[in-house]
Amino acid sequence: MSDSLLVFGSRPVFMHAHPDDESISTGGTIALLARRGAQVTILTGTRGERGEVVPGDLHELEGTAALGPHRVGELASALRELGAPAHAFLGTAPARARDRAEREYSDSGMRWGADGFAEAAEDASPTSLSLAALDEVVDDVLAAATAGRPTAIVSYDALGGYGHPDHVRMHAAGVEAARRLGVAFFAIVEPRVAGTDDDHDDELIEVDLLRFDGLAAKTRAMAAHRTQLTVENGSFVLSGGQRHPIGAVERFRRLF
Template identity: 60%
Template sequence: MTDLLAAFGDRVLLAHAHPDDETISTGGTIAALLTRGADVLVVTGTRGERGEVVPGPLHELEGTSALPAHRERELAAALSALGGPGHAWLGEERRRRYVDSGMAWGPDGFAVAADDAPTEALSLAALDEVVGDLSILATAFRPTSIVSYDVRGGYGHPDHVRMREAAGMVAEHLGLPLFEIVEPRVDDGPGEAALDLIALGSLPAKRAAMAAHATQLTLDGDDFVLSGGQRHPVARVERYRRAG
């Protein structure tokens, strides 16, 4: 297993698209970095306004104006469970609020853009604006590395793709290493690229953070179940490949 600080340095910026992404894909890494004394900044692009809500008592929030604020509170609780990293909403420095683009499932099982994405959608925003907003945060934080999705956005969500595009450009501009999340739900290995393995001694913190995202998922033993019924194991190892 690669040593966390040797791989990422002691100031790590994670660029994510929606609440829960930070925990499902990188929660163990965040908790482990904080335990080792690193400074961590999680940047979230949207509030998941158009996401589905799991069946049960919270389902009535789906599609309502109350959902974004609820997911803000869930994210705050999840970050606290991970050890309290810094957090910023993309665009907050200039009072820009990016909105969840929504998605549909394509025939290959990957997400594709929704036909009815709102005009404020993150995926429809000019790339230079998204890059500019992320650059403001990165310049102020002074990271040693940036973490985001792979070029396909993991499972393909257009907001993931947009955040990865911006993260790559900011990392290149600042001369920083960029690490891509190897998403176990869709990516079985690194191919010929280098692969970093991060062991989860912080699994309890990750599980507590996942439980905080109660509109997004349900824990069931060693698995988690998403709002659409998709079942996946809680990753005990979080994998990354260096992209730049």
């Protein structure tokens, strides 16, 4: 295992808000860790039922009750491409505190703010992840993580990468869970947001997917999320037409 991957240990937990986040932001790292025998766990907060759908044959799913279940299927396909890591949705076993009935955290939705960052939608459901009590979310993370004796937790930075309220909630829950477990917390450096990796470069961990042959698996996993993005010639296009290069280097910053 390369030095950059060793920092996560043999049993890292990756926490993401919606299906597709795991592949876009950390897919290559997950695939490389799994290939080298690490026991990777992915926890997903919601089914992403409020996501916008790219134009094409699946666009009719947008805004319907069928989108969430469809995205669950896309996630299952993506995880197979990433080496079939262990996975759970928060709120359902094994990612549910034993003293609570199972539940689904719903996608909070978002809108774009004047500063170019995402912000909370005005019509977020009371069942949404961003409005859930932090202790409840943390307890669900701990329920899933404790049995596997995690070596690290990986999730978003305090801004949730680009501001999505569900990302922010996963960050807060991940930080608290890592503190209670006494393990390291690594924040994803979001490549689509300018300036997020300008400071504290001595704390930056870089995973070079080309050097360690992880880019192909990441690309296949991203392509599985057909409702959310389209893979084209080394780039991916989102529902609003935004085009970004598929990250050949994934970056993280250890917060503690």
